[in-house]
Amino acid sequence: MTKTCAVFDLDGTIIGLSSEQVFLTYLLEHGEIPILNLLAWIANFLQVRHLPQAKSNKMHLRGLEETRLRDIARTCFVASLRDNISPRIPELMRFHREEGRTIVLMSGSLELLVKPFHEHFRTDMLIAHELEVVDGKFTGRRIGLHPYAQNKGKLALQLAETHAFDLAGSYAYGNHHTDVHKLALFGHPVAVNPDRRLQQIATERGWEVQWFHQ
Numbered sequence: 001m002t003k004t005c006a007v008f009d010l011d012g013t014i015i016g017l018s019s020e021q022v023f024l025t026y027l028l029e030h031g032e033i034p035i036l037n038l039l040a041w042i043a044n045f046l047q048v049r050h051l052p053q054a055k056s057n058k059m060h061l062r063g064l065e066e067t068r069l070r071d072i073a074r075t076c077f078v079a080s081l082r083d084n085i086s087p088r089i090p091e092l093m094r095f096h097r098e099e100g101r102t103i104v105l106m107s108g109s110l111e112l113l114v115k116p117f118h119e120h121f122r123t124d125m126l127i128a129h130e131l132e133v134v135d136g137k138f139t140g141r142r143i144g145l146h147p148y149a150q151n152k153g154k155l156a157l158q159l160a161e162t163h164a165f166d167l168a169g170s171y172a173y174g175n176h177h178t179d180v181h182k183l184a185l186f187g188h189p190v191a192v193n194p195d196r197r198l199q200q201i202a203t204e205r206g207w208e209v210q211w212f213h214q
Contacts, residue, residue, distance in 0.1 A: 016213030
């Protein structure tokens with residue numbers, strides 16, 4: 001029997017905002033980030049001046065306890081993120097489950113932020129930005145591929161190979177032009193609240209466009 005999946009992006013798709021920006025604001029407001037960490041992070045950003053690389057650097061979380069940060073992430077989910085979930089998402093996930101598809105969350109956001117969504121929706125798989133933990137504390141260093149741009153395409157292919165998914169019969173949802181690398185691999189790509197470049201690409205290629213967040 002052919003196995004298919006439905007792969008959902010998080011930021012801009014399931015929710016209409018950036019989960020990491022919300023989380024950072026929450027941490028700053030509650031004094032959870034040491035000032036030296038914040039200064040090191042800002043200094044690195046100014047030195048690199050390359051947004052994708054800078055975003056993958058999480059020096060501001062270096063030395064913070066994993067257990068506490070995960071607890072804070074769950075609190076932030078309930079307080080600031082959960083209410084932003086599009087009502088279309090539960091409907092779509094229910095539809096795909098009824099069709100026998102495996103539901104996958106694939107996000108460039110931090111795994112500890114995506115995990116509460118994974119638990120909330122009881123999705124089958126989770127692929128996100130994972131951080132190294134040593135002695136129960138985050139080092140700020142990334143583990144594995146950062147699920148962003150071309151890497152999302154690579155991870156989708158790995159997913160299909162590992163689990164024998166037929167991507168031609170599968171669905172993928174994304175909102176940003178950098179999601180094209182992933183969306184183009186699927187038989188049913190859906191541009192959700194697309195940015196201008198993705199909307200143009202979707203129109204040229206005849207992809208479905210949906211608006212979850214007004």
